[in-house]
Amino acid sequence: MSRILIVEDEKHLAEGLRFNLEADGFDVSVTDKAEEALKLLLVDKEKFDALLLDVMLPGKDGFTAARELRAGGCYIPILMLTARSREDDVLEGFEAGADDYLAKPFELKILQARVNGLLRRSRWAEVGAKSAEPVEVNGKKIDFESQQIITGEKKSMLTLMEANLLQFLVRHEGQAVSRKQILESVWGVRQDTDTRAIDNFIVRLRRYLEDDPQEPQYLQTVRGVGYRLVQKLRKETSSETH
Ligand code: CA
Numbered sequence: 001m002s003r004i005l006i007v008e009d010e011k012h013l014a015e016g017l018r019f020n021l022e023a024d025g026f027d028v029s030v031t032d033k034a035e036e037a038l039k040l041l042l043v044d045k046e047k048f049d050a051l052l053l054d055v056m057l058p059g060k061d062g063f064t065a066a067r068e069l070r071a072g073g074c075y076i077p078i079l080m081l082t083a084r085s086r087e088d089d090v091l092e093g094f095e096a097g098a099d100d101y102l103a104k105p106f107e108l109k110i111l112q113a114r115v116n117g118l119l120r121r122s123r124w125a126e127v128g129a130k131s132a133e134p135v136e137v138n139g140k141k142i143d144f145e146s147q148q149i150i151t152g153e154k155k156s157m158l159t160l161m162e163a164n165l166l167q168f169l170v171r172h173e174g175q176a177v178s179r180k181q182i183l184e185s186v187w188g189v190r191q192d193t194d195t196r197a198i199d200n201f202i203v204r205l206r207r208y209l210e211d212d213p214q215e216p217q218y219l220q221t222v223r224g225v226g227y228r229l230v231q232k233l234r235k236e237t238s239s240e241t242h
Helices: 011-023 034-045 061-070 085-096 109-131 160-171 179-187 196-209
Strands: 003-007 025-029 051-055 078-083 101-103 135-137 141-143 148-151 154-157 176-178 217-220 226-229
Touching: 003 011, 003 034, 011 025, 011 109, 025 034, 034 051, 034 061, 051 061, 051 109, 061 078, 078 085, 078 109, 078 154, 085 101, 085 109, 085 154, 085 196, 135 176, 160 196, 160 226, 176 179, 179 196, 179 226, 196 217, 196 226
Parallel strands: 003 025, 003 051, 051 078, 078 101
Antiparallel strands: 135 141, 141 148, 148 154, 176 226, 217 226
């Protein structure tokens, strides 16, 4: 049974979420404080399969909590509950380490679908990761199974969606892929998601992969299209032209 942790201070909503998710067969825990969730996940090391995280909370807000979880080495899939009126919340949520988001108010059915989607992608990531051979980009080893990028002694953990996006790019190595394609294939979102969210993830992946993230060589921007990953740079064959 999948365990879900909900951080939501609107009592009505929290109980509605609990009721519906329990009816779907999930084991649900609810708290109204981010601090409590941080304790459960980082200190008590309790195992949950997904975190539903409200942004506006008394005390620590959802963005801060997501950042602290990631910084503390917790890579639980996070579905952020944002305010619809604030478009930038979406971007900040992804920047903070969220894997997906849902704008309030939402239909419970949509939320259930998103939670199931997140868990499904998380399972795919596990299965996919086991069959995916580690790859090298710019001399850095990407190990999908452990969700890490290994550079010499340094290991960086990837979040679920960072790893999924990277797997997608690796599968399309050398090809230009559009933001829309990425949203549909990696996030399973068809409409109304801000494609700038993708740019945000690309910036993060560049920090892991590039020598100079400002001058990306491996994770390239393809003007008017989207992005392209190349694993190895073609050596300039300048000597042949001389
Ligand atoms: Ca709230």
